[in-house]
Amino acid sequence: MPPAVKSKKSVALPAKVPTARKSKFQADLAPSEDSMVRILKTELQMTSNTDFLTDALALLRWAVSERKRGHHIISESSTGERKILLFPRLERVAPEVTLPHVDIHWTDKELESLAELASGQPADPTDALIRAMRQ
Amino acid sequence: MAVTIRRLEESDGVEGFDCGDEPLNNYLKHHAWTNQQKVSIGVTYAAVDESAPRTVLGYFTLATSSVPRDRFPQKYVRGLPPYDLPLILLARLAVDKRFSGKGLGHAMIAEALKITLRVADEVGCRCIITDAYPDKAGWYARYGFLPLEGTAATSPQKMFLDVRTIRRALSSESSSAERK
Numbered sequence: 001m002p003p004a005v006k007s008k009k010s011v012a013l014p015a016k017v018p019t020a021r022k023s024k025f026q027a028d029l030a031p032s033e034d035s036m037v038r039i040l041k042t043e044l045q046m047t048s049n050t051d052f053l054t055d056a057l058a059l060l061r062w063a064v065s066e067r068k069r070g071h072h073i074i075s076e077s078s079t080g081e082r083k084i085l086l087f088p089r090l091e092r093v094a095p096e097v098t099l100p101h102v103d104i105h106w107t108d109k110e111l112e113s114l115a116e117l118a119s120g121q122p123a124d125p126t127d128a129l130i131r132a133m134r135q
Numbered sequence: 136m137a138v139t140i141r142r143l144e145e146s147d148g149v150e151g152f153d154c155g156d157e158p159l160n161n162y163l164k165h166h167a168w169t170n171q172q173k174v175s176i177g178v179t180y181a182a183v184d185e186s187a188p189r190t191v192l193g194y195f196t197l198a199t200s201s202v203p204r205d206r207f208p209q210k211y212v213r214g215l216p217p218y219d220l221p222l223i224l225l226a227r228l229a230v231d232k233r234f235s236g237k238g239l240g241h242a243m244i245a246e247a248l249k250i251t252l253r254v255a256d257e258v259g260c261r262c263i264i265t266d267a268y269p270d271k272a273g274w275y276a277r278y279g280f281l282p283l284e285g286t287a288a289t290s291p292q293k294m295f296l297d298v299r300t301i302r303r304a305l306s307s308e309s310s311s312a313e314r315k
Contacts (some may be wrong), residue, residue, distance in 0.1 A: 006158060012243060020306060028246040028279055031193075033266040038256065043305030060215060062216055064309055071241045084144075085293050086144070086188065088137075088141075088183075088185050088188060090189075091139055091141035091142075092139070094142070095143065099184070101176075101179065101198065101199045101201070102176050102199070102200050102226075103200065104200050104202075104224060104264070106202065106206070106283045106293075107287065108285070109284055109285020110209070110283045110284070110285040110286060110293055111202065111206055111285075112207075112208050112211070112284070112285065112294060113283040113284040113285055113295075114202065114207075114220075114262075114264075114283055114293075115207040115208060115211035115212070115215065116211055116216075116283040117262075117281060117283070117295050117297065118211075118220060118262060118295075118297070119211045119213075119214025119215050119216070120193065121298035122297040122300045122303065123279060123281065123300050124300070124303065125300050125301070125303050125307060128241075128278050128279075129248070129278045129279045129300070129304040130304045131241075132241060132244060132245035132248060132278060132304070133245065133248065133301070133304045133307075134251070134303045135178060135241070135242065135245040
């Protein structure tokens with residue numbers, strides 16, 4: 001027999017999924033750059049600036065990810081001639097953590113001094129060091 | 136002047152480089168590339184201007200090293216991790232004298248210390264050591280490098296900077312940026 005009073009069951013409503021807002025991108029281009037965009041769009045058979053920007057972004061993103069992994073971006077001609085892309089901004093993301101190992105000549109006194117410094121509390125950073133890390 | 140600091144490339148222009156110190160000039164011109172690419176005993180980073188991206192205006196060389204734990208005096212061993220002490224050697228740093236006084240040295244030491252932190256994060260290292268000419272020791276001291284005792288009078292001054300101090304500088308930088 002069903003209960004006289006129906007109890008309300010709390011039903012979990014699906015969380016409202018926020019819709020991603022599309023952002024607008026506007027750029028001031030020099031006439032030569034504007035012309036370059038038009039030529040590239042024609043060559044690539046693109047009609048919209050959005051498609052152009054999307055593809056350019058994908059290409060730049062790929063280049064950044066490759067350089068971040070330490071890979072070089074190289075073009076190779078049919079005769080085997082290779083050219084390495086050297087793009088200053090990309091060089092900023094390249095990891096350079098692989099350093100070779102060398103032996104250092106230490107005097108006993110230097111080792112004692114090194115051990116004392118390394119086993120103690122680290123010094124506070126100087127202003128110049130803070131500025132350097134801010135750069 | 137928009138300076139980029141990156142690894143030395145074989146085609147970089149080094150012939151005109153003159154920092155006023157012949158061993159440092161000579162290293163860049165004759166050994167840096169070989170040591171980096173062929174025998175792998177040091178990586179040289181070149182400072183270049185974006186308007187002339189092949190002309191080296193300044194450089195520094197980094198390598199890793201370590202001190203075996205059993206070489207340390209017993210009284211300090213307890214305060215150290217139970218392993219060899221990994222460190223980075225800032226082997227050379229030089230600026231072409233035509234570009235001195237433009238902040239290149241500061242930009243390069245900043246980059247060297249950032250690489251040090253990246254190495255510390257990636258593979259671990261405890262400190263950075265440099266061999267400073269006696270007349271340049273004060274410049275390194277501004278960045279917190281501490282002189283090691285016991286360097287022979289005829290040798291460059293060995294100087295030490297703890298990675299933890301560099302991290303603190305970075306966190307000081309982060310917290311001041313957050314406050315803005």
